[in-house]
Amino acid sequence: MHVDRPASGASSVLKARDEMTCQVRDVLNRVGDKWTLSVVNELGAGPRRFNELRRAVPGISQRMLTATLRVLERDGLVIRSVYAEVPPRVDYELTPLGRTLLERVWGLVDWAVEHHDDIEGARDRYDARRAPDNSP
Amino acid sequence: MHVDRPASGASSVLKARDEMTCQVRDVLNRVGDKWTLSVVNELGAGPRRFNELRRAVPGISQRMLTATLRVLERDGLVIRSVYAEVPPRVDYELTPLGRTLLERVWGLVDWAVEHHDDIEGARDRYDARRAPDNSP
DNA sequence: CGGTATCCTCTCCGATACTG
């Protein structure tokens, strides 16, 4: 499915996009929060155990890894498998739905990589303009 | 430019993706914050004045609209044009760079619309499992 | 190993008031 883009200001189309804004922001907030992307990205390479993820995502606290995984699981993007072994073993992996999300995220990843220098440059120019100098 | 995807666990490729994670999260945090998407989406339909945007994005405070626009301007995604008229007039519009971002974001928008029901369903099932009932 | 519970801090952001 691909939603119509507003070539003109057709109000019905704009309204439709307004209505989905909340759904979209919902998704973007999920994906845009501090840890989700890193976790999903790591899981993109295959199933991982809890502490494996913890090590793979530097800086994440146990609390936040747990929380992030719970949300992803609740949304049907990640599956949690418990194996009754000793020591206990828990695997997390992306569901098919999670994988389709990952593809879209990679679209953004590519953009970020592609235009990172442009953004840095724009920032430098902006900052240079606002703080003209510190010279005599 | 399109970055290689890890078909196997080739560590150099994975490392490359780790290194870009901060850039990417940078972008996603920008796009995923509370207001950026709505503002960019509105600007996608054409140039807008400050208070025009304010009305078009329900719930945004003056403070946050200003802040959001400043960041977008600093990153080179939005251009701010001041016209010396009475009353003073300021226009905001997407730069070409901003428009390329919008395209990628729409990739995510489509995904959100396409799979919104799946996610809702997953949530309901998850919640039903965790709160088995409230019946006698 | 794989979590939960608690506390406590720090940042985001809304409300409000003022300016050019």
Added chain:
DNA sequence: CAGTATCGGAGAGGATACCG
């Protein structure tokens, strides 16, 4: 009209301690 300055509440998230 288009902002800036300041304050205060709420929530995200880190540190720590404890459990199965």
